[in-house]
Amino acid sequence: MESVQHTYRLHLTAEDQRRNPYSLIPFDVPHRVARLAVVYEFRSALEVGRVGKESGSVVDLGLFDPRGCDLFTAQGFRGWSGSARSEVTLTPTQATPGYLPGPLYPGTWHVLLGFSQIAPEGCDVTVQVTLTPGDQDGTSQAADGPLSVSVRVVRDGPDWYRGDLHCHTHHSDATAEVATLVDVARAQGLDFLAVTDHNTVSHFPELVQHSGPDLLLIPGTEITTHRGHANVWGGRTWLEFRVCTDEEIRRVREQARDQGALFSINHPKEGGPDWQFGTTAGADAVEGWQAPWWLSNHVSLGFWDRLLREGTRPTLVGGSDKHQGPYDGSLSLYELGTPTTWVYARSLSEEEILAGIRAGHVYVSQDPSGPRLEFTAQCGDEAVMMGDELRVPPEGIVSFRCRVVGAERGWLLRAIDMDGEAFHVAIAGADFSYAWQVDVKADNYLRVEVIEPPLAPLDEEPSALFVFAASNPIYVRCG
Template identity: 45%
Template sequence: MRTLLCWEGQFTPADKAASDYVLLPFEVPPGVARLEVRYVFEGQGRPDSPNVIDMGLFDPRGADFLRAEGFRGWSGSARSEAILTPRSATPGYLPGPLFPGRWYVILGLYRIAPQGCACRVIVEAAEEEGELPHPPPPHLGGWISPAASASAEEAGWLRGDLQSHSHHSDAPGSLEDLIESARRRGLDFLAVTEHNTVSHLPYLQAWSRPDLLLIPGEEVTTYYGHMNAWGISRWLDFRCRTAEQLRAVIEAAHAMGALVSINHPKTDGPPWEYPPDLPVDAVEAWQGPWPLRNQESLAFWDRLLRAGRRVTAVGGSDKHQDRPSEGTPFYQVGHPTTWVYAAARTIPAILDAIRLGRVVITADVDAPWLELTAEQGDRRWMVGDEAPPGPLRIRCVVREGKGLHLRLLSRLGEQAFLAIDRSPFEWTTELDLRPHGYVRAELRGVRHFEAETPDDLPMVAMTNPIWGPVGWFEEER
């Protein structure tokens, strides 16, 4: 092995204040068939460490923000080394030609202790490919988003999970294990949203089947908030510090037909520190089991609704796949389950349903079901639809919900809260949505001695809104 870079330095809080990311250049000569990158920093691998430094790699094609054609991978702080060859790479990194020229190791200064943090980076090269670090991807010709990834069927509800992770980012379990877990759980779709990388996309393209559609995704993991992108066809930059930079990334996602969602905007989510008015398509209002501060995320989404934003609430397990030997997990993929009313069993149809707000979230794949519709004469509207002015019959149907509580809410607050005494359960009321702006429904759990308000009850299911006529918010302003 030939050493191409041996760098040692000390990072301080002032360095992070100046920039969250540092590029370390090194030259790759012609004829290299294997690159090995290793780094170490003070406190590396300790959960209680005050230092966290992430790592990634760019090749000579470019490392500029939004124009980084040379992106070759990111592992955050989950790995201390990465190996690249023409045929294979460490998960999180992209195999392919090892171009001669100037490469960069990128270090992300996530946390730096007040006293500073020592760091060392070594890059070595060889002319022989050697042992492959990971099975090569099934396709090396690049990701092509499937316009019709399964045979079209009648419109209907599909259940899935919109946030999950494997060993291609920071989960211990493999992508194969994650996909098999989703199949065992009976999901119809799974978005694999690895942190800041796209090394998993060729595998998703090869392994997507009609029984389980695999949505190509990336969790754009910045140091000031996380954002999912679904339906991507290439890597999205994550090196955002300002709202303007993140807006540019959102525009890049929309330009390729992808959707974006604010992830887990709650304490320890980590929280969302960007302005709430960025042009996102959705908010992850429910991440993992409900007691994990999801009431904060729900309140974040509800504030957007009350401000006149038509943004879809979604759920995501944020499951980081376990190793098979680790026993029964605390929660599984599909906790919670996001249901979409799709026009066909295809990835584009699923994304269209999310865009339209035709989404219901339940605590699990077989949890009690909640349906919300509006009727006027012989016309009927479902969640995501816009209903006309005038009196509407609002109908809620609950299946397998005896003992739970139904809650109806609008921009004006709670409109109903009632106990469910039978299954199935059906309840109707009349509302004119013009003053209310929208109406949405929740299915909450059984009352307990600590539950002082409906918000204290665990969520079992929730719907997106049925919208009132356009213009109510502008008129009030």
Template identity: 40%
Template sequence: MTIKTLILEGKALPEHTKTYLMLPFAMPPGAARVDVAYEYSAAIGSDPQLTGGNTVDIGIFDPRGHTFMSEGFRGWSGSARSAFYISTDDATPGYMPGPLQAGEWHVCLGTYKVADEGCDYRVTVQITLDEAEHIERHFPPRLQLSAQPRPGRRHADGWYKGELHCHTYHSDGDSDPCDVVRKAESLGLDFLAITDHNVLSQQVPLCDVETPLMLIPGMEVTTYHGHWNIWGAGGWIDFRTLSEADMQQAVTQALAQGYFVSCNHPKPYGPEWDYPAVQGFHSIEVWNGPWPFFNEQALAYWEDKLRAGEHYVVVGGSDSHFHQREHPAQLAQPTLYIYCEDDPSPAALLEALKAGHAFITEAPDGPRLTLTCEGAMMGDTLQTAAEFVTVTVHVWGAQQMQVAFCGSDGVIAQLDIPSEDWQHTLAVDVRQTPYIRAQLVTTGVTDQVIHALTNPIYLKSLTE
């Protein structure tokens, strides 16, 4: 075997902040492994509240293409690792093993933060050549979106609980995907999606794991201007969006590949969403981690959209990264419930979620509530010629809480919940609000905490 070493170095300037530097190098024939390590000056953490230094992310593209939306992506570490490797049959988590094609490769540096004095970087590339490396190599299979019905997992009430937003060490988490599956099983969840930042490599081990869980393939598209989740069986979606037009192009590509798409945690330090004009999202992640962590701002973002007449499914997820130690963001806090009338499957659950047949609660054993209105359920549109409709809320496990009925002008009614299993009906004036939703709340000394919330039922007056 022969090892060839290359050094790629340079300086990023402040005007390169939140852009991407593509550093080319030649991969010779017969490569069996490539190792990449990097270092840079004045390094600080990626927390957006940290300033005064540099944060540089790293990834790599093969000869299939490195320009925006091209197909050569092989992996990404963000700033979580200082080194990685790819071989023909193995790779650092976050990177895809497979053929090391001869030709021009590119190390990608994401200059998330660049200090006033600039950022000096040095990338070391070591290529291991093996004259015996002549076997045709293929990329490993990934988890697919199964449409196979799971009658053995069917619940009599049609409700299924799970987690759609969490991370592993394939991005910046601390656990193997299979370990997260086992933790989800221990919590009694029915479905799970692992959405590591910008990568699909976590779907390789999930392809073979034995579990009763319904596994949904996903990824968090993590840009410098906002994050968004994709769930489904499509390919990789580019995160290197430098403009609103780039973001729209990426979202449009995700939709064309059949993904269910969510605008994630549009709130301070989420980061905030920079491109509110981008269209195509099916949903908005209103609840991300513990409720007090700025989720009121994400709720307000969603409500502004509803008042403007837009229909976005509300979703929630823990965004948990650390599964082996105590941390405020714990798996399935919050928990998403999806209603699926027929035998469930990962694909059927996503279709039901797209219809808005879902609510969020604070934990797997948290309080639950459903909202119905004259044959319509959460997510549905009720067309009526009547001036008033009757809305029914059904609540479980929420004693000592209150239920709030909310419309476009805010809270319509707020009532104490007197028992463990409780229902209440309310007459709603269709002329006054185009939707109705419900949430479970408690009020503290300084603020209100939400413990569960529903998707809206949309109201359309036929007399208008």
């Protein structure tokens, strides 16, 4: 039998995009289809936009099978490629990265189009679906049910484990396979790596086979909306991303929590892209440091610090957001682990790393070599570490202690509380400890940074901040 082809043409205006930035195109799949292909292109009036290339418009692609495509209850998610690919194919056993192989169920499927950007003059989109008849031999179960990713202890024992919580493969808009990404993570000496491709879970099954005693791989997804991005770590199924309102992003976060996963706001800074929802959705964490520090991370760290001052306690994390390309064995200044997130965990396992993040037992350093931080506090018999709360009786004196390993002489150790900078001291050498006492009179928090001596006063010129390492706070509660 011959292949069957359907072609769909749409004209979109910027007004259409404002009304609804997603559109579903239904098409029917009969029994006995062995291969399904979708090809699309979009064209603005002024120029032809090749998919993935700069043009006046950007249109994204996804796919749902007949099990459902409704907002928040879609059971039929089969893949998402953003604007990274102009052509995708599915068979029962294979799929384009970003998409899930599995049964090509007969019934009504939907092509999902996402309108990231529509040129003022409008945009023409052409979608072509090709169905190739044949038997569905060797159907895998990959598209059915929750994805099985084994949870096991990779390494025993409590320790500070170092890793990266944000990166991409060819399952979204990077070019490298998971295997290449993992090679770089090992070369960087990382203990854990959360792989967070955009809006898909097609990379999850591969993570199991690449995890080993020296490297824990954590399934992640970067929920990529038109109003901001958030990482979810430790989920097991696909999560809704077609959300526009504050209420909807809260619901995504609830769905993540229901799976025991963590939800973290990504790169809240101009060009990040920024977080434009009116709520943090009760995020567990904030990526206050994404990619090398100089990429406007003083803004992201300031976003997080504002949340602390408002009384919430999201954990500060870092993420390289590396879109992995070819790796020939040589490392550049911007790799996985730029920056590195250090987590104090009872063991190197997915469950314990996520528990450590949830507890705020985390600091971020510019790369896997450090600088390394210890930050503790004591009042009477009670001793805590970063992320913890210390209860202090009236008239209580709190003793703080910070150790910095791997910093250069002349860098500064800076302490920040609810009112801004509390003090700074010059770091005297490669293994530097500093202790101080605070007569605590009100609830507060204290966190530390290792910074370069700023070239301008930081309260007047926040962009003069250059950070080498930053801790989570110790929260002090009076009475």
